[in-house]
Amino acid sequence: MVLDTVSFCTYLYFFLGLRRMSTPTVAESANKGAPAPVVPGTAKRDAILLILAFAAVYVIWGSTYLAIAVGIESFPTLLLPATRHLIAGLILYPILRWKTGIRPTAGQWRTAIITGLLLLLVGNGGVCLAERTVSSGVAALLVALVSFWMVLFDWLRPGGLYPAPRVVASLILGFGGLVLLVGPAHLGGSERVNPTGAGILVMGSFAWAWGSIYSKHHDLPKSPLLGVAMQSLAGGSALWMVGLLSGEGRQLHLAAISARSWIALVYLIVFGSGIGFTAYVYLLKKSSAARVGTYAFVNPVVALFLGWLGAGETITLRTALAAVVILTAVLLVISAPHKNPIEAAEILPNPGEA
Numbered sequence: 001m002v003l004d005t006v007s008f009c010t011y012l013y014f015f016l017g018l019r020r021m022s023t024p025t026v027a028e029s030a031n032k033g034a035p036a037p038v039v040p041g042t043a044k045r046d047a048i049l050l051i052l053a054f055a056a057v058y059v060i061w062g063s064t065y066l067a068i069a070v071g072i073e074s075f076p077t078l079l080l081p082a083t084r085h086l087i088a089g090l091i092l093y094p095i096l097r098w099k100t101g102i103r104p105t106a107g108q109w110r111t112a113i114i115t116g117l118l119l120l121l122v123g124n125g126g127v128c129l130a131e132r133t134v135s136s137g138v139a140a141l142l143v144a145l146v147s148f149w150m151v152l153f154d155w156l157r158p159g160g161l162y163p164a165p166r167v168v169a170s171l172i173l174g175f176g177g178l179v180l181l182v183g184p185a186h187l188g189g190s191e192r193v194n195p196t197g198a199g200i201l202v203m204g205s206f207a208w209a210w211g212s213i214y215s216k217h218h219d220l221p222k223s224p225l226l227g228v229a230m231q232s233l234a235g236g237s238a239l240w241m242v243g244l245l246s247g248e249g250r251q252l253h254l255a256a257i258s259a260r261s262w263i264a265l266v267y268l269i270v271f272g273s274g275i276g277f278t279a280y281v282y283l284l285k286k287s288s289a290a291r292v293g294t295y296a297f298v299n300p301v302v303a304l305f306l307g308w309l310g311a312g313e314t315i316t317l318r319t320a321l322a323a324v325v326i327l328t329a330v331l332l333v334i335s336a337p338h339k340n341p342i343e344a345a346e347i348l349p350n351p352g353e354a
Contacts, residue, residue: 050286056279057295062302064272065136066310068128071264076251077132078243081124084265086236088273092229100223104230111218112230118211120235121242126204134197135313138181140303141323142193142201147296147333148174149209157213167333174329178202180322190316224281232273293334297327 071080097103104112131139148171154160163171181193220227243249283292304323307313 046286049282053279053282053286056275057283057292058298059302060271060276060279061295062140062299063306064268064276065127065131065140065303066306067264067267067272069131069136069307069311071261071268072128072131074257074261075265076243076248077128078125078239078246079248079252080261080265080268081120081128082236082239082243084236084268084273085120085124085232086240088269089229089232089234089236092225092274093233096223096226096229100221100226102221102223102226104221104226105219107219108221108227109230111215111220112227113234114218115211115215115220116231116234116236117238118207118214119231121238122207123204123211124235125239125242126200126207130197130200130204132197133194134201135307136311137300137304137307137313137315138193138319139197139201140300141319141326142178142181142198143205143208144296144300144326144330145174145178145202146205146209146212147293147330149206150212151333153209153213157217170329170332173332174326177322177325177329180318180325187318190318192318224284225277228273228277296334297330300327 068080075083127139127143130142134142151163151167151171155163178198180187182195182198183192185192215227221230280292280295300323304313304315304319308315
């Protein structure tokens with residue numbers, strides 16, 4: 001969980017690459033419509049970047065659940081994500097304003113505030129609260145339900161898309177996996193997941209899906225990273241206010257925060273909010289929505305493995321069975337055929353550990 005030179009250079013490479021893609025040069029604008037010249041080594045470089053981006057989204061976002069568990073060992077629960085997102089927003093927003101030259105409108109700020117509250121305050125804050133009683137691997141598994149909520153929201157909204165029979169079947173299967181996790185006690189000789197923690201995670205994934213659908217149909221800056229920075233400022237500020245109002249300010253003692261928790265916070269800021277988001281935006285530009293959506297399937301697997309390896313979390317028979325059921329359902333949703341790229345993109349939740 002330590003930022004090394006290679007990772008930092010990778011982040012800068014992605015960031016500068018996105019900048020070049022989002023801002024065409026004068027020559028590019030003048031020759032718009034003409035065949036792009038083949039630059040030696042470009043295809044190889046793009047292939048390497050694509051592999052690195054997928055690896056970043058798969059592994060980094062899968063590992064943030066364990067980082068949260070480590071962070072809340074000595075950080076107040078809500079002040080951990082509050083600090084993470086506010087710092088990320090304060091760093092990224094001025095840089096992206098300068099690089100893109102975009103001045104967000106009042107309407108765009110309104111969208112960013114609403115989505116920031118849904119995604120970060122309720123969604124990410126809920127994950128942190130739930131991990132007090134639920135293991136990081138199981139938390140990731142339950143957050144994967146966000147794909148199902150998105151299908152339902154997109155169906156119910158005015159002019160929404162009716163889900164195909166295969167998707168409907170996957171929804172039923174996915175919720176069956178949820179019932180398996182929190183259902184009858186002592187199933188397979190293992191205890192059920194804490195119902196309160198599971199309920200918070202379901203509400204958090206519900207809010208994340210709602211915020212994702214809302215952001216796709218309301219105005220945000222053309223630069224996706226600038227929109228993320230605005231959401232981070234709004235959500236981080238809200239988390240700080242709620243955390244202080246709930247009395248977490250009295251629990252914050254900097255001297256009592258362990259080195260492990262500080263490292264986890266730095267990891268969440270640099271890797272989760274920096275490299276992870278940048279890689280995700282890069283993938284959306286360079287790959288199909290169906291392929292990018294596979295992160296929703298891979299992240300829980302990575303989280304379960306890292307929780308077992310790094311935190312000694314037990315993978316019970318109940319958890320294993322529920323994982324197979326839920327992840328099969330997620331795979332059915334994200335691999336379902338779509339009539340057009342826009343429809344395929346509708347099932348993608350906003351980036352992050354949700």
